[in-house]
Amino acid sequence: MPPDRCRRATVSQDTETQLRQAQRHEAQQRRLRQHWLDTLGAAASGRRRLAAIAISVSGMLLVAQAGAIAWLVQHVLLERAPLADGLWVLAALAVVLLLRTLLGSVTQACAGDVADAARLALRERAYASVLGKGPLWLRQQRSGELGEVMLAHADAIENYYSGFQPVRIEVVVVPLIVALAVAWVDWVVAIIFIATAPLVPFFMMLVGWGAEAAGRAQLGELARMSGHFADRIKGLGLLRLYGRGEAELEGVADAAEGVRERTMKVLRIAFLSSTVLEFFASVSVAMVALYLGLSYLGLMSLHAQVPTLGAGLFCLLLAPEFYAPLRRLAAHYHDRANALAAAAEIERLLGALPGPAAALATARPLASAAAEPLQPHAPLLQAHGLVLRPLGAGHDVLKDISFQLESNQRLAVVGPSGSGKSTLLEALAGWLPPREGSLMLRSGVEVGYAGQRPYLFHGSIADNLRLADPTASLATLRHAAEAAQVLAFADHLPDGLDTVIGERGFGLSGGEARRIGLARLLLRNPGVMLLDEPTAFLDPHTEAALLHALAIHARGRSVIIATHSPAAIAWADSTLRLPDGHLHHDPRQVRA
Incomplete structure (x- = not known):
């Protein structure tokens, strides 16, 4: 091989190695930020467990709700049984609907409490971290950017806990319950569910990387605009004295335009990903409906006998509910991306992700790291x-x-x-x-x-x-x-x-x-x-x-x-x- 080609091959290999190392480092940083986000809600872990229980019970009741509706259609409409025979099912259905409504309220209330605890923990940690760094470090920072840690970044963390966390639990629990219930009635529909479900999280993973990068850029631009605006407000008298008022107004307008462009980019990614995920979910539900329709028309026979109308309705009612948590996860996946972006910005501004406030020093002790404090008989x-x-x-x-x-x-x-x-x-x-x-x-x-x-x-x-x-x-x-x-x-x-x-x-x-x-x-x-x-x-x-x-x-x-x-x-x-x-x-x- 010619020497030039050997050098180019070596450079290419070094570049690929550096790229892989950078990707591994970024993945490790993302895992550390994810773990840090999860620790923020530790104070409300009891409320989080209660939300998980409410979501699980609601998923079980969802199967009971679909079963009750399918039974009523099969026995009352198709088999022409007296309506009085189904009154107890109607009563049970009403109770199930009421319980699911109450469980939904409990889930939202618990998620809100966890989000409030996480936001408070973030502000306490950030405040303790800033105190620990001392006045000299503060003099080098822009107060507007640090203020965004307590405001916009804390709001991003709140949406992560109130939106993404409950849906993440729902995605783990509800589709599993629905798949097991449908498999007991019709294994073909269960296979359709299992085969099409991975498409949604795979696409969310691809979109999530872009959404996190866009969200981080948007939060960074917002922090810079806040710092720029706060600095100009503080020096407003000096700016007017030197006739720089109009020029600084243009600077503020440019900063606001940067925030607008970053925000619209985030929204474009959100709308695009939601549309594509809705498409996948709709196609998957249509596949279930197509299979059942072909079975009833006699064009497809995968069972010894054609499923009853009640069984088909049961599967068709649960098909959207199987994909509903995945669609909701897609809608709230940007909350996770924004929270990770906020964590990255907090890490950039504070130098590291702040740990528990109780573990941080709020004042730097006056003593050498290599010596103990002087005893009472020593010099002051x-x-x-x-x-x-x-x-x-x-x-x-x-x-x-x-x-x-x-x-x-x-x-x-x-x-x-x-x-x-x-x-x-x-x-x-x-x-x-x-x-x-x-x-x-x-x-x-x-x-x-x-x-x-x-x-x-x-x-x-x-x-x-x-x-x-x-x-x-x-x-x-x-x-x-x-x-x-x-x-x-x-x-x-x-x-x-x-x-x-x-x-x-x-x-x-x-x-x-x-x-x-x-x-x-x-x-x-x-x-x-x-x-x-x-x-x-x-x-x-x-x-x-x-x-x-x-x-x-x-x-x-x-x-x-x-x-x-x-x-x-x-x-x-x-x-x-x-x-x-x-x-x-x-x-x-x-x-x-």
């Missing part, structure tokens, strides 16, 4: 050989940082902008795991962090303070607000601490927002307080008042303050200089 906090890299950065910002913090110590972290002061505080707060080194905290000590950009919710100033302590009294709020110099500006507002502010502190200056964040930290009263530039944007008088009040409020606690301010550096009794990481203690520094 100890760092050794820390190497830190901010999320998304391509290189380490801090290397070989070692220091320890004693009780009632004030440590100032100083250095030029970009030297890693905020990164160090984020690591001390437990938000950023060290790449190397150890970080240990004395057992039972709580750490609190007040960053440069505290998140303030829409509501009153008092509501934002009470996030740290919902049971705090007004006097306690005012004491913390006074220590953080919040009252210096809040008392001049129309409603004081009850003044309503906008989301992210709209209506306040950057310094005022930081002081509210500091007051929130003081209200929490942790053993170690991490403060990131708390005196920035303050005039010297307000800064001095804040440091004095902070010294009183933090008495008996340790404080680490990242700062550029000479007054704050003088207020501390130790200095950690970055990026070299050397700890300095100035005996001339006196406590305020």
Whole structure:
């Protein structure tokens, strides 16, 4: 074989191998997502079993219903028996119809309860997963996309449980009951059922792959549009300031058009697959009718004697019911495809499918993975050989940082902008795991962090303070607000601490927002307080008042303050200089 042909053959084999590996990986991922979906409804497993029992009993009653109708036709119409002889059958038929109606209601109610439990479990898991990832990860995400996990994706999961799951049980139970009942009356009809039934799930499997891909694309487009729209709403003032309002309207329209196109593609697949499956089911029922008609006309003889009209009617009545669960499964199969697509999008957004909420950490512990928390006699906090890299950065910002913090110590972290002061505080707060080194905290000590950009919710100033302590009294709020110099500006507002502010502190200056964040930290009263530039944007008088009040409020606690301010550096009794990481203690520094 020529060398070129050999190389092409080798490349072709490698491509086929990679394709098979990709297909196996995708199949494995699909199985994992399917298993994850099934675990969401574990809390309502009792209701799911009750739904399965109701479906099974309803399937048995379906056979009884067809038998009663066939008996009445055979004996009353054909054999001309008195109608009075069939009154008990009519009564039994009425009871069967009533019971099947009640069982249908029970099935729907149970499926709805399971769907509600699954949706709640999804939201709890997603919320716990987001909390566990921490604030730094959240800063890199689009809130609109994460919101879709709780909204559109949760609705897709709900339809899977309320629509697809009950029908899946029905497909397993009802056709088997019908086939056994028909086989007892006419084995030929049973063979027709068994021979034609596999066509429906085979076609559904083929359609399902395309439906899942289309559904995932549609949910992804919806999440992107939600994130795009939410981002534009948040920056609406800035967009109007720079005259970009009309251009962004066009961007929103383009995003909405993308969602429309994806949605129509999903609907096209749904309508096409339903039409084809209805065709297969109708042809199968027609085959049963054709066999019975030819038998009665004497053109086909597969039995020693021609089946009675009652037997033929019994089989013909059950023929549509044999395929009805399969048709319903086809109609709800897209719920499964959408749920798998939603699971794939959740996996993409969160990095992994979230497990049970109780098993997820809602806060990252402040301790090295290679060491135990420090004992009571040890320093309050100890760092050794820390190497830190901010999320998304391509290189380490801090290397070989070692220091320890004693009780009632004030440590100032100083250095030029970009030297890693905020990164160090984020690591001390437990938000950023060290790449190397150890970080240990004395057992039972709580750490609190007040960053440069505290998140303030829409509501009153008092509501934002009470996030740290919902049971705090007004006097306690005012004491913390006074220590953080919040009252210096809040008392001049129309409603004081009850003044309503906008989301992210709209209506306040950057310094005022930081002081509210500091007051929130003081209200929490942790053993170690991490403060990131708390005196920035303050005039010297307000800064001095804040440091004095902070010294009183933090008495008996340790404080680490990242700062550029000479007054704050003088207020501390130790200095950690970055990026070299050397700890300095100035005996001339006196406590305020």
